[in-house]
Structure formats: structure tokens, C-alpha cells
Amino acid sequence: MEFTGFPFLTAILLTCVAGLFVILAIPAAHKAWIKWVSAAFSGITLLLSIYLFFAYDKGQGGLQFVEKYRWVASIGITYLNAADGFNLPMLLLTGIVFFTGVLTMWELDYRVKEFFALYFLLVSGVFGLFMSMDLFFIFVWYDVSLFPMYLLIAIWGSTRKEYGAMKLTLYLLAGSALILPAIVYLFVQAGLNTFDVTLLMRPGTFSPFEQKFAFIFLFIGFGILAAVWPFHTWSPVGHVAAPTPVSMVHAGVLMKIGAFGVLRVGIFLCPEGWQYWAPLMAVLAAIGIVYGAFVGLSQTDLKYCIGYSSVSHMGIVGLGLATVSVDGLNGALFQMFAHGIMTALFFSAIGYIYDRTHTKMIDELGGLSRIMPVASTYFIVAALAGIGVPGLASFWGELMVFIAAFKTYPLWGTLAVCALVISALFMLRVVQRTFYGPKNEKYEHIPDVSFGLGLPRMILLSVLVIFGLFPWLMFDMIETASIPFMNGLPR
């Protein structure tokens, strides 16, 4: 057993699990209690993740807050949590989206207890995956974060919810069907009888062939969750069907799990496989960027629009990973964070509009900015972030990725930048039709968003602005991991 100081990472995880049990213990009739308890526990995880983000010693770098415990010695499973420059931004993102998601769902009235119980279960999996450094646990958390989705979408969702839920679950678990054999394959081939990533990632553990072989399974398996084209079709359908906070967690955090999995398992363990398959990754990512933007252009449902813009934006993450460079990694990680916050804001804003108007069809809305100016602002800011306006967080992520992409893949880089213009067009079109133009008299009486309900959106918006104005906060963090990692690669 090996602990350095207070186990903050486990504390985050245990807070989630404790929250789950407390919620289960409260009788279902006490809905207000359940919400307050959820807010309290998710608030604690947010505070812990903020603390970790700033307590991490950037000068020293490397793995910090390490918690190691021999779990099942005979087959080499270790309970190993650690924080580094790659996962701290993700933990922070999860904390923010988790907390704001609970607040967004404050008005829920149908099967409240079960909703929050499943929501906590899902987020425990997400936290666990981001902090774990052991392949067994990474896989366990991966699935823990997926299977509550089925019930969450199928019970509380909208628009073809059962179809969406089934499609999403089967797609994502098909991804895990590729991941598990690859993980076990790597475990067996290494012959070290350990699932510990830090030991397996030492150079020379795997032959080039093994790396290439395993990487493609890991890339596609995790890539399905990151909505890599052509495995993205579950994503818009799932987004549309899911209830608001689940869309937030789903687009905001779950899709990042996919990209993070490619990084933590695929790229960490099979760097040569990564370099070998990078051109393929770049092509798929570029197609995703262009395709997402074009399909988004023709959508009439607000949530579908955001769903396809997510495909496009996750393509940028993929392109960043495919460049095999420090800038690319930095940009990809930053984009993951920024996109997470941005889509959470998107879905949160749409959630309010949908709760009040009971429609998310662009044609039926219109002129909303005069009816609910504050609520509209949230959406419009998110849209601006989606376009990549400087001053908002996602600008930096996209910028770094495109700089790196131009160096490595001039053709795909150019194509992707052109697609950005289209995505700007489609975002502005959505904003124009929904929030400006003639207003729909039907919705005139709807009040603007109250302070309490506006709070989660406000938090998300401020995070976008803060990291837009001070990107070094994030870049300094990511570089503590990306530079040593790239330097350690065999050339």
C-alpha cells in the first residue's frame, strides 16, 4: 500500500458513492431532500476537483496524489489512482458539469430518487475512469459510466427515447467489446502479470506489431464513445433523446471519456501503434469535422444541431490527437475541456427553453431573445464559443489543434478550417432563427430564467470566459504531462 498524503482522488469517488447511498436511503417522497443532498454531494466533488487542480505542483509534474493498493494480487489488479496534467482538466470538467447538472434538474418531479441515484452512479464511473491508472479499473469504470445511460434516457428522455437509449447503449457497449479483448491481450502479451498502466507503458514492453494490433481495437472501441466518424450515429440520436442533465454529462463528459481512453490506454500503451495509425485517425477526424458541420446545417431540431456540432467538435479533438505532437495534444486536451463546458451550456440552455415551450424545433421558436433575454444569452454565448470566437475557451483549443494540423497534415488541416466556416454559418443560422426574427406569440407569457435556475448556466458561462481569457491556466497544466510524454516517445 502506498499513499502520499490525504487520498483526495478516492475522496472524490467516495463522495459520489456516499451520495448514491444517502439518496437510496431517503424515502422517495422527500423530493426536496433528495435534491439538496445531491447538490451538497456534487458540490463537494466540485470543490475537491478545483482544489486538486490548483494544488497540483506544476513545477514537479509527473504523477501526483498517487494512491496505490494491491487489489487482486494473483491476477495483478492494482487500485491505482493518480493525477497528472492530462486527467486534472478532465476531473475539473466532470466536477463542474456534475454540479451544474444537478442544479439544472432542480425542477424535476418524476421519479426523482431513481434519477439522482442513477445520475450519481454514472458520474462515479466517469470520475473513476479519469483518475484510474489500472486497466482493469479503467474498463470497470468505463462500463459503470455507460449502463445507467439506458435507464436515464429511456425513463426521463424525450423524442424516440427508447430507440435512442437502446441504440446508444448497444453502440457504446459494442465499443467495449473491442476494448476488453485488446486490454486483456496487452495484459497477456506483456507477461508482467499486472494491469498497472505506469508499468505497462515502459518502452519495450510491447513489440511494434502488438502495439499496432492493439491500438486499432482501442482506437475504434474508445472512438465510438468519442463519436469518431463513421461510428458517431448513436450520438445525435442519444443527445436528442436524453433529458437535459444527461445530455450535459453525456456530451460534456462522456464523449471525452472516449477521447481520454484513446489517450490513456491507446496512446500511452501503444505509442508506436499510435504513430502508425495516426494518418487514419486524421482522415476520420477531418471527415467528422466536415460532415458534422454539413449535417448540422440542415437540422430543424435544436438538440440535433448541437448533437452534430458535437460530432464536428470532437473531430477537432481527434485531429489534435492524430498530429502526434505536443501542440496537438495540448490543443486536443484543451478542446476536450472547452467543448465539455460549451455543450453543457448548450444543453442546459436548451433544457430551459424546452421545459417552458415544450418544443425544440427551430421553426416553432423565434424571437426568443425578446421574451427571455437572459436565457437566450446563455445559448448565444455557447454558440459563439462553438464558432471559436476569441475570448472564449474553445478558441484556444481549436487554434492549437489547427496549428499542429497544418504542420503535419496540410490538406486535412485546410479542409477542417474550411469546415469551421460552415459550422459558423450553421451556428449563426440557428441563433438567428431561434432568438431573433419575429417572435412566436404563443410563448410571450413565459418568464425569463430565474436566478436559481440561471445559476448553473452562469457558472458554465464564467468558466468559458475565464479559460478564454487565461488559457495558460490550462495549458500550463497540460504541458506538465504532454511535453515529458512526447519526449519519452521512441523515434
Next chain:
Amino acid sequence: MKWVLFYPELYYFAAGMIFLFMSLAKQNNPRRDYLIALFLAVLGVVICLASIRQDGLLFFQAYRVDLFSQVFKVLLSLGLFLIISICANLNGVAERYHAEFYLLLFVCTLAMMLLVSCVHILSIYVALELSSYSLYILVALRRDEQIGLEAGLKYFLVGIFASAVMLFGVALLYSTMQATYLTEMIRVLPGLMDTPAVVIGLLLTLCGFFFKLAVFPFHFWAPDVYQGAANQVTAYIATASKVAAVAILTRMVAVSGDGSAYLVHVLVTLAIVSMTVGNLAAIVQKDFKRLLAYSTVAHAGYVLIGILSMNWAGYMSAIFYVTALLIMKFTVFMVIVKVADDGRNLDVSHLAGLYRRSPLLAMALMVSIFSLAGIPPTIGFTGKFLVFIAALEKGYFALVLIAMINVVISLYYYLMILKAAYLMEPEKVQPEIQLSIPSKILTGALVAVMVVVGIYPHHLIELTRAAAKLLI
């Protein structure tokens, strides 16, 4: 001769005798029968646990008591106890047969305990037949005689066919090796694995066990029998009987040492076909027990992957997997018995509104369904994980991939069950399901075991490792 080694078997024999005499009584008293059976079953678990460290040979070396057999005896006694614990309202069987029902359950458990300890091919055969015949009658005991008899007859016909094939295999093996003791075979057999007669003989012998485990192509009885038998009997076939089948199958395959390419190819094919056929057929089922029958066929395929790896990790994973199967399948059947309290057959759609009628049962169903589907953090996932490690140590990557694809297919129908329990509303409002305090505790304990052992399998892995070591 040390009788202490034989105590568990003697105990179950005596318990069976008690019910034999009780069945002679003129008056029926189901409540009394149930309580006595429950008490005897609990005592049986205690006795089996107490004798887990026994070690030795009996009856001219034909009967071996070691950790391997004792672990399985504990599992079997546990299985019997669990099944009897859900017999409080045994409405699927006519009241006048209750004593016979318990008699047969105890005798069948006794036979399976003999089976896991036998190391002589003829005593294996006798034990196998004893357990099968008890089950044939148990299936036919269904209150609705027509359904029960049809199922029982089907089971019987496929069963005797399988045992005829098995006897032929045994004859072939004997003709080439002149050995009947497994301990002798294990010395001779690995050298003869290229002889066609030996490979065929071994495969035909295994057919008898494939029948028990419901491996393709010996699975045809499963759907009809599962559907036709009383719910508790089906539960027993799906849990305890599978435990015994895996035990003896593992022991027989281990005899062949590293095996031969032919043998492995056949087993690989059977595993793949079992998984695929089972899962695909399960998708279209409406009757819950029928669906579970096909899912059992699929699970037989997964277990077979562990066994055909023919390494120590593989045998260990098979033992682990069947332990997991015992717990998760039983939990599902417990939900069936509680929901269908009048002993009727249950359609999947009859689960509608379960989350409101009994949140606890709905949760137990959810966890066990996810466990059956092999989703972490449950014991079913850990079982699959170990199986896959064993298979990949032998380099069967494609096999593991196919198994995982099957997991995704199976997820579809498992999610349908979940959808019925959590999403669908019943056509007319149904009363809440009242659970007694002991049933609540049992349900909670099962859920806890499935999750905790799934996350922290250390102790179970150590136990199964020690048991599997004795095979090689």
C-alpha cells in the same frame, strides 16, 4: 476407510430418507415440509463448509475428496438451500407431492455431490444418471400435468440419448486405453491424444456432460423444460445442475492434459455456436423462463471458453464463472418466483411496473441482469474477464472477440427485460409485492454479493485457484 470424508453425502442421503418417510404420511402439510427442508438445507451447508478441508480417497480409489470437490459440494449445498428458500409458496407443484419434491431435490443434490467427487468413469456415469433421473421426475411434477409431463418426457428422451452416446464414448476410451480410473487416464491419455479413437471417445464421453450444461447441440431440451417445469425446479436446473456439470466437465477435460488440436477445434466450435445460437434465439422469446433457457445455452458457451483453454487459469475461470452463474441466475429466478406467486409461467411483459410493486426486487433484477450480461462491476463481468484472460493466454483472440460481440447481442434482450421492469406500466394496477423480512435480507445479500465480489474478487479467486490447481 475414513467415514468422515463421506459425511456430507451421508447427510444428504439421510435427509432424503427423512422425506421418503414423510411422503408416506397421509396428511399433507406443506408448511411443515418446507420448514423441515429449509432446516435440513441450512444444516447441509454448514456440514459442507465444515468439511471443506477434508482430503483423501475412498472406495478403492474411485472416490476422491479434495478441495476441488469440496468447493463444489459447498456450492451445491448452497444452491439447494437457495432453491428451498424460495419454496415457501410452492404453487407450481401439487401439495400432495411436496414431500416427494424435497426428497428428489435432496437425492439429486446427493447425486451431484457424488458426481463431483468420482474419479472412476463408471461411478461418474452412475452418479450422472441418478441426478438426471431425479430431475426428470422433478420436471414432471408440475401441477399442470400435461405441460409437466411433456417437458419431463422431452428431457428424459434427450437425456437417455445423451447418456447412450456417452456410454459409447466410454467404451471407445476403454478399448484404447484399458483404463477406467481418471487417475490412470491422466497418465496415459496425453500420449494418445493423436489417436482418432481416443479423441472421438473423449468427445462422445463429454456429450453426456454437454447435455447437462445445455451446450449446443444438446440444448434442445432446455427451452421446453425450462418453460414446462415448476419455477423452483427450473431454478434448480439452471443453477445447481450447471454447477455439477461444469465440475465434471472440467475434470474430464483436464484429464486430457494439454489436449489435442482436434479436441480444441471441436470445443471452440461448440462454444461459438452455443453462444451465438443461444443469444440469437433468446432475442425473440416472450416467455421469461424460455428466454433464460437460451441465455443458459449462451452462458454454457462462455464457460466452455474457459474450459477449452485447458490451462490452469481456464479451469479457475470456469469454476469462478459457474459460481457467478449460480448466484446471478438464482437472483433472477427468485424475482420470477416472487412475481409469479401462484406458480404460473411469466412473460417478460408481466414484469411491467415492477419498480413500483417492489423497488427492491426491481433492483435485484437489474443487478443480476447486468451481471448476466457481463457488465462491471458485477460478479458476472469478473467471471468473463477471467475466462478471457485464460483464452488469450492461449492466443484465442478471435474467440474472445466473438464472445464479446455475443455479449453485445445478449445485451439487447437483457435490456428488454430491464425495460419491462422499469419503464412499462401494467395494463391494470397490480398490488405491491410484500416481501417477508428474511426474503428482504436474502435479496439484499445477493445484490451485495454480486457487486462486492464483482469489485473485489480476491478471496473467491484465491479459493478457485487452489481448487483448480488440484486438476493439473
